[in-house]
Amino acid sequence: MACIFCDIVDGRAPASRVLDEPDLIAFMDIYPWRPGHVLVVPRVHAVRVDELPPAAAAALLGAGARIAAALRAGPLPCDDVHYLVNDGPAAAQTVPHVHLHVVPRVRGDLWRLGARLVQQPVRRALGAVPREILDRQAEALRAGLPRPNAP
Numbered sequence: 001m002a003c004i005f006c007d008i009v010d011g012r013a014p015a016s017r018v019l020d021e022p023d024l025i026a027f028m029d030i031y032p033w034r035p036g037h038v039l040v041v042p043r044v045h046a047v048r049v050d051e052l053p054p055a056a057a058a059a060l061l062g063a064g065a066r067i068a069a070a071l072r073a074g075p076l077p078c079d080d081v082h083y084l085v086n087d088g089p090a091a092a093q094t095v096p097h098v099h100l101h102v103v104p105r106v107r108g109d110l111w112r113l114g115a116r117l118v119q120q121p122v123r124r125a126l127g128a129v130p131r132e133i134l135d136r137q138a139e140a141l142r143a144g145l146p147r148p149n150a151p
């Protein structure tokens with residue numbers, strides 16, 4: 001079955017990678033809800049969280065928390081983050097491979113987030129964020145990542 005996230009995991013499709021670990025990878029969303037929006041994706045293909053090996057499921061949130069720390073420390077605006085998993089097609093999952101969204105938020109930005117979500121179909125039609133911008137953002141986040149076992 002063709003799966004764009006499996007293609008990214010295996011290096012057959014490009015991505016601006018933030019993390020590359022045994023259980024998962026993380027990369028910049030090409031249609032970000034807010035600048036700095038990262039997707040954390042388990043290496044194993046599964047549509048829903050309950051289909052993942054428990055260790056792979058647990059690793060998602062730990063990685064997300066490290067990315068959140070890097071977002072807060074990095075150059076893009078970020079006070080806090082949303083962690084979001086759309087767990088199956090009836091829950092608005094658009095790529096049928098488990099992924100954790102880590103979306104930077106800034107106090108008072110609700111209207112910007114809402115406008116961005118309403119504009120998503122148009123943004124998708126216009127094309128992805130240029131790769132060089134996503135690569136720069138990923139590089140900044142990698143530089144700000146805490147070590148895996150740091151408190």
Ligand SMILES: [Zn+2]
Nearest residue numbers: 003006045097
């Ligand atoms: Zn997949």
